[in-house]
Amino acid sequence: MEKLIAGYKKFRSEVFPEKKDVFQYLAQQQHPQALFLTCSDSRIVPDLVLQTGPGDLFICRDVGNIVPPYDELPGGVSATIEYAVSVLKVRHLIICGHSDCGAMKGILNYRALDNLPMAATWLRYSRSALEEVERTLGPDVPHEKRLHALIRANVVRQLEHVRTHPSVASARASGQLLLHGWTYDIPQGTVEAYEAQSREFVPLEQMPIPVTT
Numbered sequence: 001m002e003k004l005i006a007g008y009k010k011f012r013s014e015v016f017p018e019k020k021d022v023f024q025y026l027a028q029q030q031h032p033q034a035l036f037l038t039c040s041d042s043r044i045v046p047d048l049v050l051q052t053g054p055g056d057l058f059i060c061r062d063v064g065n066i067v068p069p070y071d072e073l074p075g076g077v078s079a080t081i082e083y084a085v086s087v088l089k090v091r092h093l094i095i096c097g098h099s100d101c102g103a104m105k106g107i108l109n110y111r112a113l114d115n116l117p118m119a120a121t122w123l124r125y126s127r128s129a130l131e132e133v134e135r136t137l138g139p140d141v142p143h144e145k146r147l148h149a150l151i152r153a154n155v156v157r158q159l160e161h162v163r164t165h166p167s168v169a170s171a172r173a174s175g176q177l178l179l180h181g182w183t184y185d186i187p188q189g190t191v192e193a194y195e196a197q198s199r200e201f202v203p204l205e206q207m208p209i210p211v212t213t
């Protein structure tokens with residue numbers, strides 16, 4: 001806690017005075033360009049990786065960067081998506097997984113979830129991603145390779161889920177919203193993006209810059 005209080009004091013004495021105009025501008029409005037939906041993992045700091053600041057990203061975080069299909073579980077994630085898309089009219093919705101994800105490791109080893117009933121229930125929305133990985137890779141593939149594949153398959157599966165949300169479907173149909181699937185590699189500090197045509201993840205900087213209408 002000392003570290004947090006010291007950080008707050010530094011924010012008050014150094015950072016806030018420097019950015020006072022930004023905070024005054026943002027006092028009663030926000031126009032974030034993207035909804036960034038990622039895992040709760042402490043090692044992912046979107047504003048650091050994307051060099052964004054206050055007002056740039058509307059952020060939703062949960063264990064495993066999961067989006068329940070629209071009909072299945074009304075909850076905070078669905079409400080956040082609805083607000084970001086329908087009210088804030090974000091242009092981009094990014095679902096971002098990451099390396100060494102504890103949630104994905106939990107899915108690979110369901111016994112690890114024996115005493116975590118809430119996590120086990122929540123992670124069922126990734127179960128079909130695991131089934132796909134097992135079907136594709138077979139049983140003899142090393143754990144690291146399965147985890148690598150599952151992290152990516154999960155992002156693709158959650159992109160499918162988010163399309164079932166009426167606010168998202170409507171915004172995509174009108175050209176307001178684009179969907180993106182990313183993964184962040186913690187030790188390398190790199191981002192890969194899902195390329196729908198090839199069904200591969202490629203370095204983000206190789207992707208054409210997408211434009212909404």
Ligand SMILES: [Zn+2]
Nearest residue numbers: 039041101102
């Ligand atoms: Zn994670």
